[in-house]
Amino acid sequence: MSAQAMHRREHVRMTTTTSHAGTTRRALLQAGAAGVGALALANVSQAQSRFPVPTQNRGLGPYGFLNRIMYAPTPEDMARYTEIGHEAFLNEQLDPNAILDTECEQKLRQFQSLQLSPYKCLRELPDGVNPDWECVQSQIFRAVYSKRQLHEMMVEFWLDHFSTYIYNSNREVLPTHLRTIRRYALSNFHTLLTNVVKSVNLMWYLDNLNNTIGYNNENFPREFLELHSMGVDGGYTERDVKTLTKVFTGWGMDGYYDWPWDQTTNTKWGQFKFYPDLHDTTGGYFLGDTADDRIPSGGQEQGELVLQRVALHPGTARHICRKLIRKFVSYEGQANLLDGAVYTFLNSNGDIRSVLRYILRDFRFAKHAKPKLKRPYHYVISGLRATRASVTDADALIWELFYKMKQTPFHWAPPNGYPDAMNAWVDNLRPRWYFAFQLPMNWLWDAQMDIFALSKQRTRDAVMAVIDHRIFFNNMPPLRRQQLAATMSTNPSTTQIREAYGLALASPEFQMH
Amino acid sequence: MQRNRGCNEYENLSRRGLIDRMSYAALRSIAPAWVPSVTYKSDFRGRMAPGDRDIIISVYLRGGCDGLTMCVPYGDAAYYNHRSSLAVPRPDQTNNSNRAIDLNGFFGLPPAMQPLKELYDAGHFLIVHGTGLTDNTRSHFDAQQFMEAGKADKSLWTGWLGRHLASIGEMKAGSLIRAIGLSGNLALTLEGGPKTSTMSDLNDTRYGGRNESEDARVAWLREAYQTTNATLRDAAENTFQTVELLRSLDFESYVPAGGAVYNQPMPNNGGTYGAGNDFGNSAKAAAAIIRSDIGVEAIHIDFGGWDTHEYQAPFEYYGPMYMGMWGLSTNLRALYTDLNAAGVMDRVTVVIVSEFGRTVQQNGNYGTDHGRGNVLMALGHNVNGGQVMSQWPGLAQELLFEGNALGITIDYRDIVAEIVTKRLKNSALSTVFPDPAYTPTFHNAVRA
Numbered sequence: 019m020s021a022q023a024m025h026r027r028e029h030v031r032m033t034t035t036t037s038h039a040g041t042t043r044r045a046l047l048q049a050g051a052a053g054v055g056a057l058a059l060a061n062v063s064q065a066q067s068r069f070p071v072p073t074q075n076r077g078l079g080p081y082g083f084l085n086r087i088m089y090a091p092t093p094e095d096m097a098r099y100t101e102i103g104h105e106a107f108l109n110e111q112l113d114p115n116a117i118l119d120t121e122c123e124q125k126l127r128q129f130q131s132l133q134l135s136p137y138k139c140l141r142e143l144p145d146g147v148n149p150d151w152e153c154v155q156s157q158i159f160r161a162v163y164s165k166r167q168l169h170e171m172m173v174e175f176w177l178d179h180f181s182t183y184i185y186n187s188n189r190e191v192l193p194t195h196l197r198t199i200r201r202y203a204l205s206n207f208h209t210l211l212t213n214v215v216k217s218v219n220l221m222w223y224l225d226n227l228n229n230t231i232g233y234n235n236e237n238f239p240r241e242f243l244e245l246h247s248m249g250v251d252g253g254y255t256e257r258d259v260k261t262l263t264k265v266f267t268g269w270g271m272d273g274y275y276d277w278p279w280d281q282t283t284n285t286k287w288g289q290f291k292f293y294p295d296l297h298d299t300t301g302g303y304f305l306g307d308t309a310d311d312r313i314p315s316g317g318q319e320q321g322e323l324v325l326q327r328v329a330l331h332p333g334t335a336r337h338i339c340r341k342l343i344r345k346f347v348s349y350e351g352q353a354n355l356l357d358g359a360v361y362t363f364l365n366s367n368g369d370i371r372s373v374l375r376y377i378l379r380d381f382r383f384a385k386h387a388k389p390k391l392k393r394p395y396h397y398v399i400s401g402l403r404a405t406r407a408s409v410t411d412a413d414a415l416i417w418e419l420f421y422k423m424k425q426t427p428f429h430w431a432p433p434n435g436y437p438d439a440m441n442a443w444v445d446n447l448r449p450r451w452y453f454a455f456q457l458p459m460n461w462l463w464d465a466q467m468d469i470f471a472l473s474k475q476r477t478r479d480a481v482m483a484v485i486d487h488r489i490f491f492n493n494m495p496p497l498r499r500q501q502l503a504a505t506m507s508t509n510p511s512t513t514q515i516r517e518a519y520g521l522a523l524a525s526p527e528f529q530m531h
Numbered sequence: 532m533q534r535n536r537g538c539n540e541y542e543n544l545s546r547r548g549l550i551d552r553m554s555y556a557a558l559r560s561i562a563p564a565w566v567p568s569v570t571y572k573s574d575f576r577g578r579m580a581p582g583d584r585d586i587i588i589s590v591y592l593r594g595g596c597d598g599l600t601m602c603v604p605y606g607d608a609a610y611y612n613h614r615s616s617l618a619v620p621r622p623d624q625t626n627n628s629n630r631a632i633d634l635n636g637f638f639g640l641p642p643a644m645q646p647l648k649e650l651y652d653a654g655h656f657l658i659v660h661g662t663g664l665t666d667n668t669r670s671h672f673d674a675q676q677f678m679e680a681g682k683a684d685k686s687l688w689t690g691w692l693g694r695h696l697a698s699i700g701e702m703k704a705g706s707l708i709r710a711i712g713l714s715g716n717l718a719l720t721l722e723g724g725p726k727t728s729t730m731s732d733l734n735d736t737r738y739g740g741r742n743e744s745e746d747a748r749v750a751w752l753r754e755a756y757q758t759t760n761a762t763l764r765d766a767a768e769n770t771f772q773t774v775e776l777l778r779s780l781d782f783e784s785y786v787p788a789g790g791a792v793y794n795q796p797m798p799n800n801g802g803t804y805g806a807g808n809d810f811g812n813s814a815k816a817a818a819a820i821i822r823s824d825i826g827v828e829a830i831h832i833d834f835g836g837w838d839t840h841e842y843q844a845p846f847e848y849y850g851p852m853y854m855g856m857w858g859l860s861t862n863l864r865a866l867y868t869d870l871n872a873a874g875v876m877d878r879v880t881v882v883i884v885s886e887f888g889r890t891v892q893q894n895g896n897y898g899t900d901h902g903r904g905n906v907l908m909a910l911g912h913n914v915n916g917g918q919v920m921s922q923w924p925g926l927a928q929e930l931l932f933e934g935n936a937l938g939i940t941i942d943y944r945d946i947v948a949e950i951v952t953k954r955l956k957n958s959a960l961s962t963v964f965p966d967p968a969y970t971p972t973f974h975n976a977v978r979a
Contacts, residue, residue, distance in 0.1 A: 225840045225896065233895020237840040250670050256933065424715030424731060431835055434672055442716045444766040445729045448774060455740030497758055520740055521751055526759035
């Protein structure tokens with residue numbers, strides 16, 4: 019440990035440790051989910067459905083698909099899907115840069131740090147602009163407003179996969195981490211993995227900047243294998259962790275040893291840098307016992323070699339595909355779907371789009387997809403989108419909703435990302451209902467919905483039709499229709515209309531997708 | 532300007548969380564005033580029958596706590612060879628203020644755990660050393676799952692405490708809620724149990740919308756959630772019950788008994804920031820729930836911040852180990868004082884576990900990496916405390932597990948199973964620990 023590093027240790031502003039780090043992993047939902055699936059198709063006419071599937075197994079239906087690849091489809095999305103069909107719609111979403119996203123880009127103009135280098139974040143931002151907080155806020159705006167919805171879903175997926183915690187991140191480097199994930203979210207896994215590692219923040223959070231020759235720290239190498247690439251059952255051993263720990267010594271951050279940081283003139287401050295002097299060159303056996311498996315002695319190229327071998331390893335393919343299927347298809351997965359996805363991953367050298375195209379093909383999705391619970395973040399975003407609410411600021415949403423629901427971007431302390439499991443989230447319904455009832459009353463700070471823009475005709479039947487369309491995606495179960503209609507008179511008061519929207523958003527159907 | 536690079540990804544308390552809680556205090560006034568109030572009991576004598584079983588508080592130290600700091604094997608000379616700068620000095624180093632507090636001539640407590648010494652001396656606090664999960668994994672997530680499930684089985688997604696509740700009748704007939712997880716996500720430990728819910732913020736019970744129509748809207752939801760999948764339906768029902776319960780508790784006005792003080796400031800810098808504040812709040816909430824006598828028989832608390840890969844600093848106020856241990860020891864002490872003064876401590880057992888210990892050798896960053904054998908702690912009037920129970924695996928290099936970790940000579944399930952049998956009066960151990968390869972061995976850790 020250099021004297022400078024020790025010096026810095028004494029002076030860093032100490033934040034905090036401890037608390038409920040809810041590192042729980044949770045049961046898959048098995049019981050009872052089928053009920054919602056059965057309801058989901060009830061009102062879809064054959065003409066609307068483009069799924070060439072047998073009638074006895076119609077899956078989630080077309081809008082079920084849209085609800086899986088988007089936070090919530092708008093009526094325009096539903097019309098577009100019906101017009102151009104499943105594969106064409108999916109391909110549009112898989113090419114986000116071709117989608118015009120003016121409204122979202124306008125909303126993002128308020129943020130100053132998202133495109134800045136770490137050095138500029140450090141030296142050139144006015145007081146009061148927090149780059150890490152802008153990362154959190156901008157994600158919320160993008161999820162609500164972006165038309166590139168599948169891209170946003172994938173960004174959320176990778177932010178969980180490469181999860182870092184805002185209170186143990188470098189706040190000037192966090193925008194780079196986010197930018198990298200956004201840029202490569204739909205590219206090649208090896209490219210994504212390499213660039214995320216070199217965005218420094220993940221190594222920062224997992225202590226690799228202090229993993230140097232003679233001063234080993236296993237934290238990052240172990241989580242890299244377990245979480246970011248091969249998966250805990252991917253076939254690596256304790257020996258591999260130890261080899262990788264040596265390989266990643268000297269992988270660090272430019273300017274890390276400058277002090278004081280806020281006066282640095284090193285414009286590469288905060289970027290990736292390999293420190294040959296801090297690197298243990300010995301190498302060692304990695305993922306096997308043959309001479310070919312040995313990482314030869316060397317410098318940075320050792321790490322590059324590992325990234326390549328690991329990114330395209332069958333264990334990694336399986337780990338990534340399993341998570342993608344869980345995210346987009348069902349909690350339970352399906353052995354042959356996974357096998358096909360893994361084959362696609364390996365055959366395409368880790369092309370993320372190819373894997374998504376494979377698992378989201380119309381007949382496969384129709385066959386395998388099962389209902390899932392929206393995670394709280396997804397739930398709120400979908401409610402805002404379904405009601406076309408306008409968001410003026412994200413802070414109140416974060417404080418009043420996401421903190422209570424325990425899902426805010428960059429706020430999961432352990433490195434495994436927010437759990438993707440029904441039981442992890444289902445017990446905390448009260449804050450969801452709070453959101454559902456406050457929003458239509460326009461009692462949420464900073465998010466407003468225009469009830470009259472949605473329901474120009476104010477008869478009960480007209481309001482019911484709009485609610486069915488926008489919130490139930492034309493699949494409102496008859497019983498729910500009956501229950502909801504009973505809360506309004508034939509010509510309902512404004513309050514009745516607002517509360518009907520609230521009940522619809524709070525209903526069990528809107529919790530699922 | 533820079534945040535602490537320090538130490539671990541498990542830290543969680545947020546400054547924004549604090550703001551959040553403060554801003555909420557202002558909003559609290561709009562909560563309905565009509566809700567009935569439950570009195571916090573201060574005298575449980577006469578309420579408890581001799582055969583009553585205990586209420587259990589299960590605490591999980593997330594991240595893998597360093598048991599070799601929390602209960603120091605100063606009698607094993609090898610300890611000092613492995614930890615040149617992190618070791619807690621022997622108790623006989625009388626001019627060293629960081630020295631251990633002797634427990635039994637071999638083990639000692641570090642200064643930050645001093646508040647528990649009195650409970651140890653009184654025979655209420657037990658430490659088991661060289662214990663843990665017998666499966667050999669150094670992954671946080673696998674180790675936590677296996678420990679909480681009670682079996683090294685990736686397909687088992689219910690917890691030992693949940694299955695305990697599912698396999699025994701209600702302690703108090705007709706109770707609304709039997710188990711509470713004091714965290715945002717329900718811990719696997721409690722998974723699979725009936726009438727179980729999480730409460731992340733005991734002060735916030737708002738449904739939103741107009742007060743005048745709240746009853747009608749809640750009734751609508753109650754009916755609507757009858758016709759959905761069973762998981763959602765049960766979660767909704769538990770939510771209604773929990774909100775009702777919390778409103779009746781009025782947690783904000785809770786006054787601990789016996790002058791107990793939760794979240795005491797650290798002596799050397801006067802603050803509580805980072806020192807297990809959330810654990811203190813949870814411990815206080817647990818006491819309030821128990822003293823409200825509403826039939827909750829299991830409470831689970833997650834306490835993060837123990838994955839100390841860097842600068843774990845057991846003596847300095849900014850060190851994650853110091854802050855963690857201070858938060859743990861002072862708040863456990865407060866919990867004991869509170870429940871004891873209220874007369875209910877005879878019926879409460881606390882058990883504290885963590886997924887693994889840490890490497891015996893310190894790493895290159897004044898921290899420790901993932902290890903194996905660790906401590907388990909238990910607190911209660913029927914715990915055979917006042918001892919460090921151990922078949923000490925030894926710290927000499929040749930005795931270490933894989934050359935760098937403390938071995939395991941006592942399966943953690945032995946202790947938990949004994950508590951389940953003797954204190955929770957559940958004989959269905961094959962349900963609670965459904966592992967055909969495992970037969971519990973009792974070590975006389977608690978009294979029947």
